[in-house]
Amino acid sequence: MKKIFALILAMSMVLSLAACGGSEAPAESESQAAESQSQAESAAESESTAASDFKVGAIYINSKNDTAGYTFAHHNGITKAMEELGLDVNTQLVIQDEVLEDYDQVSTAVDTLVSEGCNIIFGISFGYMDAMADKAEEYPDVIFSHATGYKSNETNFNNYFGRIYQARYLAGIAAGLKSLELGNNNIGYVSAYGTQYAETCSGINGFTLGVQSVNPDATVYVKELGNWADEVNESAFAKELIDTYNCCVIAQHCDSAQPQIAAADAGVFGCGYNSDMTADAPTAHLTAPIWNWNVYYRTAIEAAMTCGGAENFVTAMGGPAYYGGLNEGFVDVSPLTENCDPNTQAIIDAVKALIASGEWDVFSGTKLTYTVNEDGTVTVNKTAGALVTNDGTEIVPADGPSVEDGVITGTMNYFVEGVKAA
Amino acid sequence: MAEQYAVEMRGITKTFGSVVANKDVNLGVRQGEILALLGENGSGKTTLMNMLSGIYKPDRGEILVEGKAVSIDSPEDAKRLGIGMVHQHFKLVDVFSAADNIWMGQEKAGFLLKKDRYNQIGEVAKKFGFDIDPRKKVRNMAVSEKQTLEIIKVLYYGAKVIILDEPTAVLTVQEIAKLFEVLRRMKAEGHSIIIITHKLNEVLEISDRVAILRKGEYIGTVDTAGTNEQQLTEYMVGHKVDLNIERPMVEKTRPLLEIRDLTIRNDEGAVAIDHVNFYIRGGEILGVAGIAGCGQKELCEAIAGLRPIESGQMIHKGDNIVGLSPKAIIEKGIAMSFIPEDRLGMGLAPSLSIVDNMILKNYRDSKGPFVDRKAGRADADHVIKELGIVTPSAETPVRRLSGGNVQKVLLGREIKAGPNVIVTAYPVRGLDINSSYAIYNILNQQKKDGVGILFVGEDLDVMMALCDKILVLCYGRVMGVVHAHKTTKEELGMMMTGALDLTNKYEDKPAGIARDTNFAPDTAAGKEE
């Protein structure tokens, strides 16, 4: 009987091996491990850090071997950034993965990473914030950098996030042009949450403003999942938006490509999120707002290596909150597919340039319209127009200034005109 | 042998450990006859039949089916040989329909359930003259319907020899009549039927011949037409065996425990004890005789406060103990030791040590929150020494002990508590002779100390030798209380089977009513009359 158990177990092991997906890096010998560790320890104390001694720590919410999703995007970003900086991912990156959002578990993971000699520790999940804040105080020699949060200090603890709403505005342009082409003013949006989270709310608003800049008559119907990951409903809600609300483009703020696949199945179009989802739905996909996490990670690691001590990190980063956007290349849209209206690329390029110039941002008292010239170039026209919520409250008067970053990341809890809850 | 039997068993012997269940038994059933298998509890009837139906294998002896020696290794073998048994406890799946219960036993039942199985089974039932709805779920069936279904099942698989283990025990009078009609019809169709029972009137009514077993031994087979209840009882219980059990004469005191007009229902809600009266004096052993399942267990449980009663009084030294908690009853000095069939079910915690079992009833008496094991250990050592319990130590878990020692632990504890009434049921169940005598001595010692003892027993010889008086129960009713030294086994046997009722032997005083009662009639009568 035990034999059978062992056999089953062996089989399950083989299967899990296959699932591990060929991370066939050479074994680290014991002496090497010990050596690099002692080096790292001395490194933590020394003021300036040699590149070969530098260690990056990361705390992930899911497995580091994931092949899609949030953790994958960050892991990809970190490894890419390290490669660009000439750091060895196998020996200089230390990971604690599958760390749940629990104060004790995060604290323990930080301790482990510190004991491994990490110079900078990235935490990618919002719920890591309190533990990281406290640990930053406990280990002043180590840099802590926390994604999506809002806590920080003046020396060794910052937070980082990106102006994804800018990329969403661009995706909105693609969607709006498509709706004009199809003569259907209904656009669907499957979102993890609605106004509860500024992150989702600003995304929906950015997208809608992009849509309306090309098709002022369009309406964006939003369906909320109430969950960050729910593949079944992601698909079902997309279908409902298509069938019940007659939507011709499906945008999304959720992890999986299910809404895009549903759009492809129904013969309509869509905008993905996080990564280029063209491969998942080639006949439907227009473009996707994407993150280039490596942009931040490269900046942060570079700063950490050169700032001359953990206490200088925040200063070196130019402030406790990193909020990069199109300008830095931190966010972007994926390459447009052939499904897009032919003028899309030119308009997006023009808007990108405008945002990059710093003259204009999405949430402001100025609206954009576009004129496509005969030579294919685009002229962007700015007109005064108030930013108004969908229940008629004026947020920014016509010609008013841009909404502050703190609002976009923190307190935005209203939908703009043109958004309807479905 | 000149005669060709449908099934014949020759020289069958079967032992379980040291217990001989069947010893050199011969039995034959002819084609187209009803053979009654008669015997007391534990006489080995069911064991014998289980060997026919392939559940057990005999240690010695042979089984012949239509003259040919066969080996029955499994119920499937029995089925193939045309032998079917309807067990006392039905082997049916409650949530299945009647048809499915039959269908699922088939080897060729196939993977899919087809709709036509209802018709097929229905037709078979009709063919045998049964009226049954094949779609009816077993859980919705009355007991008699379930039994009918069992019989149909046996017939469906082509049984020529049908064994019925106490089929009437669960039926009403009308249902019994109906069952007998069925049996007669089956007999007419050439089936051979063996019916296990200990109800003499039924034996006389239905059977052609009667085979009698006593204590595992084959007594003989007689033609029903040429016998009567008297003779059968004699065969069944045998002649009195002198066991040399001491019966000390003790001066009797006033009744310690009186039971008045007691009615108790069993777990199924049927009346288990039916308006029973009796009393126990100090220095007296009152035996309770009766066929198994005649309310003995319910009676013991009611006295111990474990089972609510329907009506009546239980008076201990003049106080009504009805409705008292088991704890209060223990505190009054009433000890109960019931040895169930599995021996360990009630009264002992098998995984705990002897010491821990010793303190089961008095662990509350020590002061403070802690258990006083010191006293328990002293008690255990005392009981081990006194009763000669064979055990590695007082810390040995009770389940590791042999049966006799387990029972000694149980009785020893009860006695240690210094009770004034002991209720003991089957205290020698499964014990060898020496252990049994040790137990009898313990009880007699208690009797001499003025304790009133209710002895629920199985072996009539023992009861006649040990008890002062014997109360006979027949299906919950008292058939009379007799003096043990004056009665005969035949009389007891007749009373047990319901053939003799001595409750009104003395017109002025029905059996079981004490003259010098402790019991104030006004409180007692108030409720009932």
Place this chain on the structure above:
Amino acid sequence: MRFHVVKRENCPLWKKLGMYALAVAAALVLGGCLLLAMGVNPLAYYGRMFTMGMVGNKIAYKAFENYLKVFAPLALTSVALSLAFRMRFWNIGGEGQFILGAVAAATVAFKLGPVVGEGLTLVLMCLAGMLAAGLYGLIAAALKVKFGTNETLMTLMLNYIALYFITFLEDTKADWNFYLDPTSVRPIFGRFANLASFPKIPIGKFGLNICVILTLVVGVLVFIYLKYTKQGYEIAVVGDSTGTAHYAGMKVGKIVLRTVFLSACLIGLAAAFKVGTAGILSTNITDDVGWTGIIVAWLSQLNTLAIFIVSALISMLHYGSDVAAATFSQVDSSFANMLQGAILFLVLAADFCTRFQVLPVKKEGKNNGNG
């Protein structure tokens, strides 16, 4: 040939321990094969795992503190579960009871922390955690006693109710929801470490959390309770035979209620220790101790001392494999989970083999009837 399972009488202790050791070794060998396939030296990995990364670690005292943070709640929860299990009450609602205990303790910290002193707050947190968890456990016990419901299903379902309850608290931004951090726009549990936090006894750099000591004390008390008190005796009798317990005049229903309440109370205490140390709630507060505790209790055969040893070993596995996964970049923590699973699985198989043996059925032997 057919087989049947026969109960084994009296497996000697050395043989039992040998079987367990063999099972662990077998699991490690299987895991080692997998490590080799991933290009990792199994010995180096296991060395790292079993030393929990403390060798050559400048902050080894931290590692040990973190290890105790895993160990203490698991040990206390297992001890608590063993109380109910001894009575054959299958309380698999440890998770839910833990969560409710944690929420109750946090409530006290938030509401009374600012009013009464820290010491009193901590005591009240423990009491509140115990009461809440105890009452939650009592639901299943009362239904079982009253209506004969199945406690396994009932406690299992109550786990999910508790889990959804705390998730609801974490997700719901509202004026009444004082559990959340008021400064955060996005709902997130608030810290109360400044109001109430269990003290640590400094031993050099190492800080021994007082909860660890209390856990050991509770363990000793439970041991005494089970072994020497009347109530412990009653639990043993009820667990062995309810019929006998009735017969001995015990109020079985009351004993079940009392014991389950106590069992759940101790789980609530473990929860209060945990939140009182972390100073914050979380939806993952249990760290699965309600589940792992069942295995620990079972592997320890409900022996209180063994529970502490087994908890220590399981915690070592749990924590050590996380640490080892950090050193060896090829191995992720799913490997650690799998290794834990394999060890537990084989140890349970070994346990089965110590209690039963598998024998071929002899064709003629059907003598297993009763007299």
